[in-house]
Amino acid sequence: MSATTMTVTPQDAAKYEEKEFGFWLYLMSDAILFALLFATYLVMVGNAAGGPTGKELFSLERAAGETALLLLSSTTFGVAAVALSQGDRPKVLLWLAITFLLGAGFIFLEIGEFRGMIDQGAGPDRSGFLSSFFTLVGTHGLHVSVGLSWIAVMFGQVVFKGLTPPVASRLMRLGLFWHFLDIIWVVIFSVVYLPGLL
Amino acid sequence: MDIFGRLTIDSLPFYSAIAASGAGITVLGALIVMAVITYLGAWRVVLFDWVSSIDHKKIGIMYIMVALVMLMRGFIDAAMMRSQQAIAYNNEGYLPPGHFDQVFSSHGTIMIFFMAMPFLSGLINLIMPQQIGSRDVAFPFMNAISLWLTTAGAGLVLISLVIGKFSTAGWTGYPPYSGSEFTPGVGVDYWLWAVLISGVGSTMTGINFLVTIIKCRAPGMTMLRLPLFTWTVFVTAILMVFAFPSLTVAGGMLVLDRTLDMHFFTNGMGGNMMNYINLFWLWGHPEVYILILPAFGVFSEVVAVFSQKRLFGYISLVLATMAIGFLSFTVWLHHFFTMGSSAKVNSFFGTMTTIIAVPTGVKVFDWLFTMYRGRIIFKPPMLFTLGFLVTFTIGGLSGVLLALPPVDYLMHNTTFLIAHFHNVIIPGVLFGYIAGYMFWFPKAFGFKLNEKWGTWSFWCWIIGFYLAFMPLYLLGFLGMPRRMEHYEIAAWQPHLIVAAIGAFIIFLGIVCIAVQLIVSIRDRKTALDLTGDPWNGRSLEWATSSPAAPYNFAVLPQVQSVDAWWDMKARGVAYQRPQQYEDITLPKNTFVAAVIGGAGFVFGFAMIWYVWWLAILCLAVIFVSIVIRASDDDSDYVMTAVEVKAIEDERFAQLAKAPKNEMADDPGFAGEPVPEAST
Numbered sequence: 001m002s003a004t005t006m007t008v009t010p011q012d013a014a015k016y017e018e019k020e021f022g023f024w025l026y027l028m029s030d031a032i033l034f035a036l037l038f039a040t041y042l043v044m045v046g047n048a049a050g051g052p053t054g055k056e057l058f059s060l061e062r063a064a065g066e067t068a069l070l071l072l073s074s075t076t077f078g079v080a081a082v083a084l085s086q087g088d089r090p091k092v093l094l095w096l097a098i099t100f101l102l103g104a105g106f107i108f109l110e111i112g113e114f115r116g117m118i119d120q121g122a123g124p125d126r127s128g129f130l131s132s133f134f135t136l137v138g139t140h141g142l143h144v145s146v147g148l149s150w151i152a153v154m155f156g157q158v159v160f161k162g163l164t165p166p167v168a169s170r171l172m173r174l175g176l177f178w179h180f181l182d183i184i185w186v187v188i189f190s191v192v193y194l195p196g197l198l
Numbered sequence: 199m200d201i202f203g204r205l206t207i208d209s210l211p212f213y214s215a216i217a218a219s220g221a222g223i224t225v226l227g228a229l230i231v232m233a234v235i236t237y238l239g240a241w242r243v244v245l246f247d248w249v250s251s252i253d254h255k256k257i258g259i260m261y262i263m264v265a266l267v268m269l270m271r272g273f274i275d276a277a278m279m280r281s282q283q284a285i286a287y288n289n290e291g292y293l294p295p296g297h298f299d300q301v302f303s304s305h306g307t308i309m310i311f312f313m314a315m316p317f318l319s320g321l322i323n324l325i326m327p328q329q330i331g332s333r334d335v336a337f338p339f340m341n342a343i344s345l346w347l348t349t350a351g352a353g354l355v356l357i358s359l360v361i362g363k364f365s366t367a368g369w370t371g372y373p374p375y376s377g378s379e380f381t382p383g384v385g386v387d388y389w390l391w392a393v394l395i396s397g398v399g400s401t402m403t404g405i406n407f408l409v410t411i412i413k414c415r416a417p418g419m420t421m422l423r424l425p426l427f428t429w430t431v432f433v434t435a436i437l438m439v440f441a442f443p444s445l446t447v448a449g450g451m452l453v454l455d456r457t458l459d460m461h462f463f464t465n466g467m468g469g470n471m472m473n474y475i476n477l478f479w480l481w482g483h484p485e486v487y488i489l490i491l492p493a494f495g496v497f498s499e500v501v502a503v504f505s506q507k508r509l510f511g512y513i514s515l516v517l518a519t520m521a522i523g524f525l526s527f528t529v530w531l532h533h534f535f536t537m538g539s540s541a542k543v544n545s546f547f548g549t550m551t552t553i554i555a556v557p558t559g560v561k562v563f564d565w566l567f568t569m570y571r572g573r574i575i576f577k578p579p580m581l582f583t584l585g586f587l588v589t590f591t592i593g594g595l596s597g598v599l600l601a602l603p604p605v606d607y608l609m610h611n612t613t614f615l616i617a618h619f620h621n622v623i624i625p626g627v628l629f630g631y632i633a634g635y636m637f638w639f640p641k642a643f644g645f646k647l648n649e650k651w652g653t654w655s656f657w658c659w660i661i662g663f664y665l666a667f668m669p670l671y672l673l674g675f676l677g678m679p680r681r682m683e684h685y686e687i688a689a690w691q692p693h694l695i696v697a698a699i700g701a702f703i704i705f706l707g708i709v710c711i712a713v714q715l716i717v718s719i720r721d722r723k724t725a726l727d728l729t730g731d732p733w734n735g736r737s738l739e740w741a742t743s744s745p746a747a748p749y750n751f752a753v754l755p756q757v758q759s760v761d762a763w764w765d766m767k768a769r770g771v772a773y774q775r776p777q778q779y780e781d782i783t784l785p786k787n788t789f790v791a792a793v794i795g796g797a798g799f800v801f802g803f804a805m806i807w808y809v810w811w812l813a814i815l816c817l818a819v820i821f822v823s824i825v826i827r828a829s830d831d832d833s834d835y836v837m838t839a840v841e842v843k844a845i846e847d848e849r850f851a852q853l854a855k856a857p858k859n860e861m862a863d864d865p866g867f868a869g870e871p872v873p874e875a876s877t
Contacts, residue, residue: 033443047468128468131460
């Protein structure tokens with residue numbers, strides 16, 4: 001637990017540690033969920049059923065743009081965490097806002113990608129390959145959207161409650177979540193987009 | 199005009215007398231419960247003491263109530279199948295095929311997801327925190343969400359009787375049959391959403407138990423001093439956290455196939471239905487051990503207490519439990535040897551399946567050696583344990599037989615398989631939970647259950663079990679496939695009639711359990727558990743009062759040994775008053791968890807009937823509820839030392855009136871606790 005503006009009793013510190021440990025377990029469970037989605041994608045990547053394949057659909061520019069936004073947002077969240085450890089409330093708010101905008105930009109690009117594919121008749125109902133693609137990438141996108149809502153809620157809590165120990169504990173868990181999604185995206189980029197285009 | 203989605207007036211079950219009466223009984227049951235609560239003027243108690251409670255003991259009791267209701271429902275399904283098959287030789291019987299298919303689908307779904315799972319979560323909630331000397335689980339609020347999500351799933355299964363139909367695809371829901379092309383109605387959707395919503399609850403339950411065991415143990419309660427029940431919960435919780443995502447993925451993909459026309463498991467368009475079966479059993483086999491390991495834990499506690507002897511081979515039981523947990527992830531393919539994998543793949547999974555019988559065998563010997571030279575007292579929980587030991591071993595052996603792929607090719611999908619898994623699940627899981635229910639009932643309510651009716655229940659269960667399932671082994675050899683609505687082979691009928699008689703005797707066993715409960719409530723004054731330790735117990739849950747105070751332990755116990763409570767009694771430090779009491783922080787009651795569960799129920803209903811606006815509304819309610827709760831930094835209250843002292847004074851006044859040892863009058867009593875050499 002990092003230093004915050006208020007002192008934490010040992011009982012409370014133990015409570016926050018329990019929560020963080022529980023959150024790690026949730027992330028491990030979620031990691032298995034993604035592992036199974038990856039496995040399904042790899043099983044189904046060849047099942048295009050005469051429809052378009054990744055080579056025709058994916059755009060390296062867009063995937064690179066998405067990657068850049070998400071990786072950058074992870075860095076900016078890191079800066080917010082440093083500001084948190086210094087107890088610097090305005091800085092925490094600033095970097096949370098920047099993280100939110102970068103994440104929202106990622107979702108904007110992803111929705112554009114999905115819409116473009118659906119408009120050219122390559123929606124998730126076209127083939128087994130596309131079902132698994134949309135589900136894998138969409139599940140990640142859904143997680144990022146939940147993360148965005150969470151950032152918004154925490155922004156409100158920092159404004160109204162300040163950097164109290166419970167708020168700080170929630171921000172630490174949000175950080176775990178956000179970096180976790182970054183790692184998943186790196187795997188999506190390497191397993192879905194790169195082999196699809198090369 | 200699709201504000202109600204697929205929901206029309208034709209969804210009500212007036213098309214068949216049997217379906218309509220099922221719906222009538224369900225609605226009537228709900229009305230009777232509400233009428234009784236109103237008659238007793240108990241709505242305030244129900245809502246403010248129970249529904250809003252996040253005390254682990256009350257949550258545990260509510261889980262077990264759900265489980266017992268669903269046991270009735272699941273058993274009615276079983277009775278309908280047995281009676282149909284007993285008469286349906288060369289005629290159609292009384293159940294039309296579509297209805298028969300719903301019955302076997304809901305029987306399996308209910309018994310696994312809504313009887314066994316809530317029963318196990320209930321027993322664990324009630325006992326595990328007390329066994330490790332903790333005041334609650336790590337996340338009491340999340341615990342309540344898990345309860346209400348499980349209840350929401352059970353509610354969806356129940357309401358499918360009244361509005362629409364249930365799945366006809368079996369409890370495993372294999373595609374492509376369960377896809378929208380072949381089964382378009384709402385039945386499979388009922389099954390899917392009931393399972394998915396309760397599955398989310400189970401994942402959270404697993405996380406909760408795991409953090410509780412790792413982080414909330416009393417001082418001195420090292421991992422190798424944990425009671426064996428808690429050890430089995432530990433491994434079960436790990437399996438929950440790591441196996442349930444697989445069910446979520448398989449079920450979620452089937453939802454996407456059915457709702458958004460995707461092609462994960464369809465026949466054409468690049469679907470791969472075998473992927474479903476892999477994903478399903480990648481959850482499904484660990485699930486078997488999720489169910490049975492806590493029951494093994496119950497047997498371990500019961501056999502030591504009623505043999506009045508330390509559990510034999512504690513370390514070997516811990517290691518065997520861990521080994522089973524690990525191996526349970528390596529055997530899933532034995533559920534579909536006939537898929538046609540190569541001989542090498544099938545022999546790997548056949549071998550692993552045979553190996554998993556080894557740690558299980560170790561456990562059986564440990565329990566036998568615990569009884570060896572013990573002074574056994576034949577209370578009902580012990581009878582169920584003995585019945586388990588004999589019967590489960592037979593079921594395990596037929597499992598080793600099925601583990602051989604060539605044998606499985608012959609027996610696959612016959613009633614031999616049905617006999618096998620009921621032969622492990624009924625004695626292994628259900629007997630364990632019933633033993634736990636009778637063993638820990640005094641801890642929950644402060645009085646003991648009637649032993650005579652408990653004993654009769656046991657004899658009905660075990661005799662009924664053998665009559666109901668041994669014929670199914672023979673029928674399997676005679677080539678009878680599972681799930682037959684009617685048949686033309688005369689040789690099968692006598693066996694099916696015997697099986698139906700067996701089911702009737704099991705029914706008497708369930709009646710005995712109900713009578714036992716009623717009689718025990720009536721006579722509770724004569725069977726009070728004044729000490730909190732009715733069986734001369736060994737682990738810490740017997741150190742608290744019965745029922746336990748909201749904080750369980752006024753002062754956290756100092757643990758020095760395995761069988762901590764026995765050790766404290768032997769050293770003469772049990773029931774000691776502390777010098778002074780301290781303030782205790784406890785969670786406040788809240789309705790937020792029940793609101794989330796209710797919204798989960800309506801969300802599932804809306805998704806089943808394609809009422810999209812309602813589904814979105816429910817998600818919004820859940821989101822807002824979580825944000826409100828997550829912004830509430832004042833969710834605890836402090837019980838002051840004075841209040842604690844008042845409760846404890848009452849407890850010690852009661853202890854002064856109580857016999858020193860509640861088992862001392864029993865003819866089999868072997869004497870007061872003395873220090874024991876470790877094994």
